[in-house]
Each structure stands twice: as structure tokens, then as C-alpha cells.
Amino acid sequence: MTKPVDLGHRISLIDLYDLRMPQRTGTYVLHEENLAIIETGPSPSVSHLLAGLKALHIDPAEIRYIIVTHIHLDHAGGVGLLLQHCPNATVVVHPKGKRHLADPSRLIAGAKAVYGAQFEALFDPIVPVPEERLIVKEDGETLELSAERTLVFYDTPGHANHHFSIYDSYSHSVFTGDTIGVFYPQLREAGLKFCLPSTSPNQFNPAEMEQSAERLEKLNPSRIYFGHFGMLDDPQEAFRQLRLWLPKFVAAGKEAIDRHPEAPAAEQAKIAAQMLRNDITAFLNEHGVPSSSPAYAAIELDLQVCAMGLIDYWHKQR
Template structure:
């Protein structure tokens, strides 16, 4: 049985067990006469999503739109597989991402470079989406799902250039994907802990802050994260990104200055050590034990974050 959370406002969240762990990636079901889905995660998660639809008594044939905030495989890798079960659905994607879900060759190559030997277990299979079943939404374009529910799409780069965030008129919530970080639901009862997601290869810290300021300026009431769940305190989300992102960048510059002769992978490994140290210090101060399961996810995330920061700094050496 899939884990389903009723979030109110005719929104349900299905736990997709991304990376084969709970509370990692969620798919949001918008309950209208023709339901729509936001986020699919990777292909191994699709059975959880289909089971969630069954529990909600939604037939896959009823799905109108499958919306992905961006095309990284932990958010959109399963869209081709899901579409095979949803014959009447249309996929909604950022204009920069459409050609990559139609032909995912470069997506696969990029993910293999990051995840190495783990790629097949985490992401296979990745199936192309027919071009005639894709639509794109430009900045500030709207999609009406019902008389009451309108989705507005905002171009929000920083984590990736092919990223939009989606405002929901019913909940006054924003589906932010990875734009303003990862929420570690495993410790949310003790402390709502949010870190920026700085994965390669389009991470840009300035764009991330600008996107966050844009979301803040819209006065949203709720933040729906790709990873994982909903925050009812957007101001706390903004505070944590404003706190941690400069720390991440300062640690990255420190590593760059330590030994410019090191390889990128060596720099990323050193930076990971500094990032996990910073996160652990924050959690210890908040009485989270050092053997808490959240550290398993932090290890995965911060290794990828370190790669993205080093990639950014190496591409922008003249600006440092």
C-alpha cells in the first residue's frame, strides 16, 4: 500500500519511495473532475504512484495533465513509463525541458556521470515522451483545471534552467520542485530542516536567490516541495535558504583556494566533508542525534550538492 497524505484543498501526496526510502519524493494529486499530477519521480517509483491512484479511486485514464517542475530524473524520469498507463494525459514541462523528455539521451548521460554504477538501479528504464503529448508553459502562463483551480507557471532558475514553480489558486501554495531546497521530512516533527539543492550542471546561486525572492514576493501560504512534503511556514523556508546557501558557497570557495591542482572529483569530495560537517553541527545544536536516519539522505544529497558547487565555481573562476 502506498502512503497517501491528505493535504487539504483537494490535494493528496503519494510517497514515491524514491531511492527506495520513505519520505524522499512525493507526487501531488490535484483532485478535479479530471485529476492532474505534479511530479512523477523516477521509473522505479511509478508502481507506488499507480497504487496511490488506485487507493484514491482514480483511474489512470482519467488523468488530464502530468506536470513536472523540471526534468531531472528524480522528478521526471518516470514520466514516459507513467504516460503508458495514462492514455489521455498530456505532459506539461518547461520550454527548455521539452526536447529532453522527447529524447532523453542527454539526460541519461548526465545522470550516469553523477550516479555511476547506481544509475540503472535508481532510474532505469527512461522512456521518451511522444512530442504530440507534450505542452510547454512559459513564464506567467496559466492552466485552468476547473472553474476554481488555476495553475500559474513561473520560470524559476537556480537549481536548473529548465525549472518552473507552479502556483495553485486554491491553496495559495507553490509547487517548487528543487528551486528553494530539500525539506527533510524525517525530522520535521523535531525541526523543519531545509537545505539548498545545488546539483550539477546548471546550478547558479544568484539565480536561486532571485527565484526565491520572486516566490516570496507572491505571498504564498504554503510551499510544496519535491523532496518532501509541505511547509506551512514559507518565511522559515526563505530564512534557511538564505542561511545555508552562503555557507555552501563559502565552503566551496575555500576548497577551490586550498589546492587548485586537485581534480574536480577530489574537490567535490573535500567539499562534501565540509558540507556534512556544517549540516551536522546545525542538527546537533537542535538535539538531532548523530545516528538519525536523516544522515543517509544527507550523504546522498550533499555529495551531489558538492559536485554542483564545484562545477559552478570552475565554470565561473574569473568571477570569483
């Protein structure tokens, strides 16, 4: 296990080893009078989360708030399981996500449709959250963790309709979940700050993603805390790369369908993924990133799911 990382501003990052990969998905710990964590990861990651809390000398009973940016299982799948260790915690969720944490049957069915036979290894068990331990935060509402730190919740659809991003008054930064994409810290060694959009099924909407990004950019944050993975202290670069790559992703989905209109959606997704793979590989080659970089494995996983979301989006448009 990697020790939790001190990010400054009384924030720690615990690596959840999602999909058994380092620097894939993380939990943020906000060390305040009302102790809060943001994101739980999937259930198989809860053991890593608990180990990280132990390394920080935190008893799970001290946690007051478990906040999930959205209810996709790689961010919130472990919340019910974790809650069994946190007797004093309340779960904070987007209004459109509450009922699905209380009754995760539709979440489970959706994930099985995407991940098939891999579902159990990736996500089991999905434990319901008792309704009395759930609170929602509407757009613009706040949560005070201490006299110095207040969180402000912003409705930010685009990746998912049940997604909020969280502005932190103390660090003047934003926890963005998947709203403005995925950050690949593995590429820091190559001198790159590299981000890609997250366009997974089935609520991806590029126009809403752009609008949400613009809204967060206007907050002028000092840094971005990504669900995948870690902190970027150059927010403008993250917004710039979303504007660069999002049109390329959307165009690849459309072209895959235009070229092969009779092909099954799964085949169209493979074609779109290959187009994007070619573009991304060329970009990384231009910047001297060796093919041995661990970033390629992480990017490959994302491309497969992102391509499915792109094809799903374009079929709905038609």
C-alpha cells in the same frame, strides 16, 4: 507502501520511495475536474505512484495532466513510463525541457556521468515522450483545472535552467520542485523545520536561485509543496533557511578549490561535502537531533550531489 496523505485543499501526496527511501520524493495529486499530478519521480518509482493512485481510487485513465517542475530524472524520469498507463494525459513541461523529454539521450548521458554504474538501478528505463503529448508553459502562463483552481507557471532558474514553479490559486501555495531546496520532514519529530539548498550539477547558479526565491516569496504563499519532500506550512522559514545555507554551500565549494587547486574535481567535491557535513551536523547537534535520525541518510545523499554541483559551478566561474 505508505498510504497517500491528504494535505487538504483537494491535494494528496504519494510517497514514491525514490532510492527505496520513504519521504524522499513525492507526487502531488490535484483532485479536480481536470485531474492533474505534479512530479512522477524516476521510473523505478512508477509502481509506487500507480499503487498510490489505486489507493485513492483513481484510474490512471482519468489523469488529464502530468506536470513536471523540471526534467531531472528524480522528478521526471518516470514520465514516459507512466504515460503508457495514462492514455488521456498530456505532459506539461518547461520550454527548455520539452525536447529532452521527447529525446532523453542527453538526460541519460548526463545522469550516467553523475551516477555511473548506479544509473540503471536508479533510473532505468527512460522512455521518450511522444511530442504530440507534450505542452510547454511559458513564464506567467496558466492552466485551468477547474472553475476554482488555476495553476500559474513561473520560470525559476537557479537549480536548473529548465525549472518552473507553480502557484496554485485554490490553496494559495507554491509547488517549488527544487527551486528553494529540500525539506526534511524526518526532523519534525525533533521540532525542526529544516531545509537545505539543492545545488546539483550542472546548471546551478546561486544568484539566479536567490532571484527565483525572492520572486516566489513575493507571492506570499500560504504553504510550500517541495519535490523533496512534502508540505511546509511556514514558507517564511523555508526562505529564511535558503538565505542562511546557500552562502555556506557556495563558500564551501570555493574553499575546497582554493585549498586544493590541483586536486581532481571529484576530490574537491568530497572536501566541500565534508565541510558542509561538519556545519550541518553541528547545527543539528545544537538542536538536539540524535545521530540515529533517518534525516542524516537523506542529507548525506544530497550533500554528495550538491557538492558536485558546487565544484562544477566554481570551475565554470574560473
